[in-house]
Amino acid sequence: MTSYYPPITYIIPEAEDGWLLKTILARRMHVSRKLQSRLKLTEQGITLNGERVYISVHVRTGDVVEIRMEQETSDDILPQPIPFEILYEDEHMLIVNKEAGMIVHPTHGHYTGTLANGVVDYWLQKGVAYRFRAVHRLDQETTGVLAIAKNPYVHQHISEQMIENRVDKRYLALVHGTPEPRQGEINGPIDRDPEEPHRRIVTPDGYPSLTKYKLLDSWDQGSLVELKLETGRTHQIRVHMTSIGCPLIGDKMYRHPVYKEMMEAVDSVPTQEELQAHLPETAWRIMQLDESIPRQALHAFELTFEHPVTHEKMTFQAPLPGDMQELRQRLESGNLEPK
The missing domain is CATH 3.30.2350.10 (Pseudouridine synthase)
Incomplete structure (x- = not known):
């Protein structure tokens, strides 16, 4: 015997009296054609007042439409x-x-x-x-x-x-430097890097990509930024923040430009002490900061959307994780030495 999830129900209002059931499914219950096809193949997939019917029938005021999906x-x-x-x-x-x-x-x-x-x-x-x-x-x-x-x-x-674009996704990031202006948007097309296909870059021939940002706090070496995604490209926040000179702290793939200087120095400088002496103080502090967290400092702190069944607008939040809280404290204190 087929087992179903609890039904999703819709009661026909007076204004929709006489509509086709398939119109109700598509325009009021927002059931995709693909899902409709699946539901029609099951005994209780689509019912009208408890009875299995063709979706070409007309509905009447007060009729109860239910869809049931197999477990x-x-x-x-x-x-x-x-x-x-x-x-x-x-x-x-x-x-x-x-x-x-x-x-x-x-x-x-x-x-x-x-x-x-x-x-x-x-x-x-x-x-x-x-x-x-x-x-x-x-x-x-x-x-x-x-x-x-x-x-x-x-x-x-x-x-x-x-x-x-009816889902609001907001992130918190700790980044190098301070974005200018303090609030704005990054509208930069993104596509694969032809030299390193696993990476993404901002390129004129890329896919349209838009990120909105707002500076929440800043210190000598970095900033706390809130970001809102208007598109959902792979690595979008990481690529966009790097493109404006504020890469995410701890990001091993999209790194600060000072690492090019470091790579040039590594061939001839065997120890950390000599590396520190060889590099400018700013570059050395950036490297220290990246070592103070083992990942990119990015946190999806808020998600808002309409509940698909109750249609209630719902917002879910997650507090800043411990490693980012600790990194923020380091930035505030100016102590960038990795543990």
Whole structure:
């Protein structure tokens, strides 16, 4: 016997009397054509007043439309008891605070130890069946709020909000230097670096990319910046901040220009002490600062979107993680010596 998730319900108002059911599904319940096709193949996928019907029928005021999705599991993901922080959960979605160093979904070479492995195990222990569907991704070393859908309808609905730029994603970053002006936007097309395809660069022939930023605090060696993504390119924040001369502290891929000077010096300078003597004081302090945190100092602190079922506007926040709090204290005190 087929098992279903709880139904998603819509009651026909007087203004929609006589509409086609397929119009209700598309325009009011926002069910994609792909999901409609899946629902039509199951016994209770689409019902009108409790009865299975064709979507070409007309509806009447007060009719109850329900869609039900079959329960699914992530059989291709190995359950592992990996702890993670839950910010919010209901029968439709799970919101977590991802920690640094954790990959979201198994990939080639990383089949275990991911957030997905931990979430699948968590659901298994609760005796519930869901397929792991991360609505968006965060880089392995980026911390913060991550949304996971529990069914295809919720995944599709939030994804559409993202495409339509109705999801507000805000980040906090600790960066080298101080951006000028203090508040603005970085409108720089992004594409792969032809010399290093795993990296991205700002290039006139790239994909349109827009990041808004606001300076929250600044010190002699760095700044705390709030960023809002208007597009979602790979490494967008890291690439854009580097492009304006304020790379993220600790970023090993998008590094401060002083590292070119360091590479030139390394061939002839064998020790750290001599390297420090060889480089300008500013360059040496930048390198010290990067060594004080083992990752790029980037945190997804806030995510706002419309709940796909209740239609309530919801905001989820994750506090600044310990390593970034410590780095901020170092910047405030001026003590940049790595531990």
